[in-house]
Amino acid sequence: MSTSRGARQLTIKEVASHAGVSPMTVSRTLAGGRNVRPDLQERVMAAVQELGYYRNENARSLRPGQPSGLVGVAITNLANPYYGNFALGVEEVAAEHGRRIMLGNSGEDDARERQLVSDFIGRQVDGLILVPTSGEAEHLRPERLGDVPLVLASRRVPGLEVDTVLLDDVGGAYRGTVSLLDAGHTRIGFLGNRSSVFTGERRYRGYEQAMAERGLVVDPLIVARAQQDVAAASRAARAMLDLEDAPTAIFSANNRNTIGALREIGRRIREGLPGPAVVSFDDFELSELMPVPVTIIDHDARLLGREAATLLFSRLDGSAEGAPRTVELPVTIEHP
Template sequence: MPERTGSNKQPTIREVALRAGVSPMTVSRTLSGGESVRPDVQEKVLRAVRELGYHRNENARSLRPGHRSGLIGVAITNLGNPYYGNFALGVEEVAAQHGRRIIIGSTGEDPLRERQLVSDFIGRQVEGLVLVPSGESVDHLSADRLGGVPLVLASRSLEGLDVDSVLLDDVGGAADGTRVLLDAGHTRIAFLGNARSVFTGERRFEGYVRALAERGLSPRDELVERGQQDVASAEVATRRLLDLEHPPTAIFSANNRNTIGALREMGRRLRAGESVDAMPALAGFDAFELAELMPVPVTIIDHDPQELGRQAARLLLARLDVDRAAGHGKTIEMPVRIVAAN
């Protein structure tokens, strides 16, 4: 873990050189690929970089003293998910109103990639960060590590980190979606969700369990599939569920990737000759394109990802343009709504 000096000032290349016992030129060569630098010396330099929390300044040559970069870093989990594209549009809209531009990166739900992406953003002298967290670690997001750059979390929160965040009513929305299925007479309701470590997945599972408990029911192990991070894995999980001796009559899906995977498996079975009546009812979080054209009814727990992005950007710009140290982090929880099955 990097040393904390009690200041948000970022360490310099000279301080790295002093810690490693080498010249600043050697540090620069190491960080540029290590040409003509012995491996043991490179290791000393990289160790010093880690210990001090040094971030390479990629914009140093292009920024004049006293000038800001005008950049906001946006780190999302999946560039291939249209949901996050709309979220980023919301951030960009508000940023542009304040004379800023955004740069975007994807973590792929990998905490190590998140660390590197955040470090790259800081190295490019971003003025602020909007992050959809991919894990539970917070040490790389401390004020010291970020050099005082304001951070806003979107969609997910992190324990032990006092920063602004924008969340959804995940628990209430999931409970409402599950109640729709229960009200239709279903009792064997499966759950399709992402990894337990994902904040939204855990909260939406909580809502599913809550709605079942209200009717005197509890989750059945064979009907709970968690850990699907993409459409392909959700399709496989749905196949396992529908191949059970007593398959579920309904499925609650925690996000649109899982919903689409479930629909793909149902579509495969329909093409193979199974009847629509044999397919389970489906309710899921997050809208997706062409949902109204699906061969089976889909109840959507809907919200506006662009507004989620706008809210995150407004919180960030308030920190940048008003007061970076204005008290503790603020949390906004946005409502969701049920869109009836087609």
């Protein structure tokens, strides 16, 4: 019975003396029981049960060569359901490999990301999975990480050659835009992230490419690339749709912009104004119930997480060596 204060930690020694064996026998039993007599193993396990002993994993990983079994995961915005699913995918694969994840939210803040990474390293993580903010790469150089393998997800960091899992941003945006063009639209607005955000840039490129192929010039008046949240996206959509020469369709480069745009479009429709067609990079629930047709460029964030973790563990297991690899996951297009 452990009481309020102090309550010294239960150690392998107590278990050993309780079972009448040496600490080494307890350690060996807990490690799988190779070369330990079955009756002693039983006594040890009984003592463990009775005392409620948990092995101290920190002390264990202190010995050289012992992995900590921890993976550090830093994402940019846990409030976004996409990143929740991403984290879930990572957690699943980690659990399958007997590892645990330490999760941090960088909130797109560079300094916070640096702090998270150094903290993860200090806690002896076996590997790192990062959705990088768009800042510097200095703190992510392999030599700064002390040989802890790093996998980037969703975004690349300029000048940093490491394992990376990406979406087919350019292709998805291209195909989504083409579907609008095929439907007869020629004046297509764009809502997206700052161009310094990797995905924002790539998705814009796909949009631009499709427009250019049809000989259409992109009008800067109907391109808004600075919205990081729903409210800003709503305002940008409003400005665009209030124009004399308003777009008849909108390409939205991510979930947050789509929700904002649709909020504004819903408002207009309730006022009897026309609503433009929408293509959204990123799915959202009940898109089929929207008052305007919404085409979805969909992908599986959970799978993205699983792939990132798989890439990491292939490095940890030594089953993959050599040059950094990039996996680009396909996206699907769902017409309304």
